[in-house]
Amino acid sequence: MATLVLVHGSWHDGPLWEPVAKHLRDRGHEVHTPTVAGHGNGVAKDVDHNDCTQSIVDAITAADLHDVVLLGHSFGGTVIARVAEEIPERLKRLIFWNAFVPAPGNSLNDELPPHYREMFAQTAAASDDNSVAMPFPLWREAFIQDADAELAASTHKELSTEPYQPFLDKLDLTRFYASELPKSYINATEDTALPPGEWGWHPRMSGRLGLYRLVQLRGSHEVMFTAPDRLATAIEEAARD
Amino acid sequence: MATLVLVHGSWHDGPLWEPVAKHLRDRGHEVHTPTVAGHGNGVAKDVDHNDCTQSIVDAITAADLHDVVLLGHSFGGTVIARVAEEIPERLKRLIFWNAFVPAPGNSLNDELPPHYREMFAQTAAASDDNSVAMPFPLWREAFIQDADAELAASTHKELSTEPYQPFLDKLDLTRFYASELPKSYINATEDTALPPGEWGWHPRMSGRLGLYRLVQLRGSHEVMFTAPDRLATAIEEAARD
Amino acid sequence: MATLVLVHGSWHDGPLWEPVAKHLRDRGHEVHTPTVAGHGNGVAKDVDHNDCTQSIVDAITAADLHDVVLLGHSFGGTVIARVAEEIPERLKRLIFWNAFVPAPGNSLNDELPPHYREMFAQTAAASDDNSVAMPFPLWREAFIQDADAELAASTHKELSTEPYQPFLDKLDLTRFYASELPKSYINATEDTALPPGEWGWHPRMSGRLGLYRLVQLRGSHEVMFTAPDRLATAIEEAARD
Numbered sequence: 001m002a003t004l005v006l007v008h009g010s011w012h013d014g015p016l017w018e019p020v021a022k023h024l025r026d027r028g029h030e031v032h033t034p035t036v037a038g039h040g041n042g043v044a045k046d047v048d049h050n051d052c053t054q055s056i057v058d059a060i061t062a063a064d065l066h067d068v069v070l071l072g073h074s075f076g077g078t079v080i081a082r083v084a085e086e087i088p089e090r091l092k093r094l095i096f097w098n099a100f101v102p103a104p105g106n107s108l109n110d111e112l113p114p115h116y117r118e119m120f121a122q123t124a125a126a127s128d129d130n131s132v133a134m135p136f137p138l139w140r141e142a143f144i145q146d147a148d149a150e151l152a153a154s155t156h157k158e159l160s161t162e163p164y165q166p167f168l169d170k171l172d173l174t175r176f177y178a179s180e181l182p183k184s185y186i187n188a189t190e191d192t193a194l195p196p197g198e199w200g201w202h203p204r205m206s207g208r209l210g211l212y213r214l215v216q217l218r219g220s221h222e223v224m225f226t227a228p229d230r231l232a233t234a235i236e237e238a239a240r241d
Numbered sequence: 242m243a244t245l246v247l248v249h250g251s252w253h254d255g256p257l258w259e260p261v262a263k264h265l266r267d268r269g270h271e272v273h274t275p276t277v278a279g280h281g282n283g284v285a286k287d288v289d290h291n292d293c294t295q296s297i298v299d300a301i302t303a304a305d306l307h308d309v310v311l312l313g314h315s316f317g318g319t320v321i322a323r324v325a326e327e328i329p330e331r332l333k334r335l336i337f338w339n340a341f342v343p344a345p346g347n348s349l350n351d352e353l354p355p356h357y358r359e360m361f362a363q364t365a366a367a368s369d370d371n372s373v374a375m376p377f378p379l380w381r382e383a384f385i386q387d388a389d390a391e392l393a394a395s396t397h398k399e400l401s402t403e404p405y406q407p408f409l410d411k412l413d414l415t416r417f418y419a420s421e422l423p424k425s426y427i428n429a430t431e432d433t434a435l436p437p438g439e440w441g442w443h444p445r446m447s448g449r450l451g452l453y454r455l456v457q458l459r460g461s462h463e464v465m466f467t468a469p470d471r472l473a474t475a476i477e478e479a480a481r482d
Numbered sequence: 483m484a485t486l487v488l489v490h491g492s493w494h495d496g497p498l499w500e501p502v503a504k505h506l507r508d509r510g511h512e513v514h515t516p517t518v519a520g521h522g523n524g525v526a527k528d529v530d531h532n533d534c535t536q537s538i539v540d541a542i543t544a545a546d547l548h549d550v551v552l553l554g555h556s557f558g559g560t561v562i563a564r565v566a567e568e569i570p571e572r573l574k575r576l577i578f579w580n581a582f583v584p585a586p587g588n589s590l591n592d593e594l595p596p597h598y599r600e601m602f603a604q605t606a607a608a609s610d611d612n613s614v615a616m617p618f619p620l621w622r623e624a625f626i627q628d629a630d631a632e633l634a635a636s637t638h639k640e641l642s643t644e645p646y647q648p649f650l651d652k653l654d655l656t657r658f659y660a661s662e663l664p665k666s667y668i669n670a671t672e673d674t675a676l677p678p679g680e681w682g683w684h685p686r687m688s689g690r691l692g693l694y695r696l697v698q699l700r701g702s703h704e705v706m707f708t709a710p711d712r713l714a715t716a717i718e719e720a721a722r723d
Contacts, residue, residue, distance in 0.1 A: 145454040149482040192455045197444035203679035213627040214674045241631040379693065386695040390723040433696045438685035
């Protein structure tokens with residue numbers, strides 16, 4: 001059985017993993033779902049990417065976890081790549097689930113198509129606290145299109161604003177790219193949070209991992225809400241020896 | 242429940258939607274399947290693209306339909322894009338199912354790979370009435386490869402010749418591209434009617450829609466015949482709020 | 483019912499088809515699984531590509547087979563393309579299953595991404611007999627990632643070293659590319675033996691076939707071991723009239 005640490009993406013926090021975590025625990029795995037610094041409701045949004053990384057490093061070391069299978073979703077990919085640079089000795093494998101694998105020296109923002117870069121910059125500038133809220137039409141059409149209207153609405157209410165600075169911080173990632181940790185990429189085949197093709201997740205992001213294990217499943221970017229059992233199965237296949 | 246108007250593609254006519262329409266009606270939807278001008282057997286083929294568009298506009302206005310979810314298959318995509326320019330006030334959403342979304346100013350022909358352009362031009366020139374027939378080997382191998390031999394043959398017998406002029410007419414589409422109507426794209430993952438890759442349906446056509454909802458299903462370009470229930474499910478997911 | 487000749491890929495031999503062949507025989511097909519020259523354990527590895535081709539030609543003519551549906555997996559695609567040049571009169575259809583379809587004049591090596599070319603050249607140079615062994619991590623992560631650890635290990639033990647010279651031989655293929663034999667391409671959607679994208683199997687290889695029938699199934703490059711029934715179904719769909 002695996003020791004899994006699941007790192008959420010933008011607009012999410014740790015408790016939102018619960019449906020997936022339950023399926024994984026029912027199958028015998030140990031599952032941790034820490035919240036990344038600056039994420040969730042009622043917390044300050046003035047964090048940078050190092051704060052995000054440090055919060056996950058702290059969660060793993062505080063619980064004294066070893067042989068961790070560390071999974072990052074979406075923005076969480078940038079975090080697990082950095083965590084793998086800080087505490088590789090505690091990790092067994094990295095899993096990127098429709099996650100960013102920034103090219104060396106890039107920020108997450110550098111990996112976004114232009115229309116997202118503009119939208120996020122404008123939204124953050126218009127906010128009180130340099131954060132970005134998720135517009136419902138974008139959520140419903142491009143992030144969670146495999147949900148019915150009710151689930152799309154109820155999950156949207158659980159989101160929180162995303163701190164913008166971590167999108168902008170350049171990530172060196174030299175040690176990550178030199179790492180020989182085994183790596184998996186989970187690709188949900190209907191994920192359009194990044195537009196398929198030139199700017200898509202797979203194989204653009206996955207192809208940067210060198211030798212990696214691909215697991216695909218049907219579903220949107222938010223299949224954690226629409227089919228948590230299916231995602232749990234994909235995570236098991238990505239995590240196993 | 243949705244009010245659906247299904248616009249067929251080349252070589253098809255409205256009655257060929259019957260298996261899909263039945264599944265949708267059984268689930269409570271109102272379904273209309275008009276035949277595009279110049280399509281079907283026993284009709285004159287000397288129509289242009291405006292005639293095609295007008296015939297669908299007329300079908301919708303004659304039935305006084307409102308809040309229409311308008312779906313176009315293949316060539317039908319060029320028709321629904323134009324209908325959305327003429328009577329947007331009657332429409333609720335556009336669904337493109339492995340359909341052309343011509344770049345502004347392009348004809349359908351401009352979107353075809355060279356081997357199709359040559360084949361269709363030669364076939365139309367050799368015809369009595371500037372129309373194009375569907376060769377059986379192309380139908381069987383690239384359009385309906387998920388059928389058994391019997392279904393491939395029986396469906397081929399139901400096809401009619403395609404008027405060629407609507408392939409050639411340039412479509413301005415300025416108003417379509419400015420429209421804020423919600424849009425969905427249904428992609429059958431084994432569709433090879435357009436060759437996958439550089440000339441493929443998805444993401445080449447879908448990516449032109451701006452924000453859109455992607456729904457994928459297994460099947461060929463003619464999954465309406467080989468798995469009408471599966472297509473009906475995809476249409477429901479593409480059509481819902 | 484079809485007369486099927488299944489041509490294995492690199493590191494494989496004919497007997498490894500047994501699980502798939504059993505499913506196909508149970509469904510009434512005649513199935514032959516010859517071993518390509520220089521492949522398998524306990525045989526000399528000093529063969530060239532012509533020897534490989536000739537060994538399959540000999541198997542077909544010795545059994546006096548006609549109306550053969552000839553399937554090639556991976557490296558086997560280069561062999562069936564050449565067999566189709568030698569004995570087209572005995573063949574009914576070609577099926578490429580995640581197989582190489584070399585561009586005219588290319589060797590298999592010419593179709594490989596640079597990291598494979600380097601790895602295979604170094605491994606062959608370091609061998610006693612100009613052959614290449616399959617490293618377990620590559621097998622487990624990129625070839626058979628849909629297996630559990632036990633099946634990944636047990637199948638790896640059944641592999642044999644691959645003669646290197648057939649990778650290097652240039653293949654003219656003029657007669658293959660002029661052939662009007664019907665062709666199918668089976669694509670396993672999780673196959674990462676070639677990296678997805680620029681260097682991937684589909685549509686890079688399939689797109690060279692001209693008019694062809696696409697059949698897709700879930701699975702890795704070695705779905706013959708992980709889901710032989712599913713592959714048998716795909717072969718039936720690719721083989722039928």
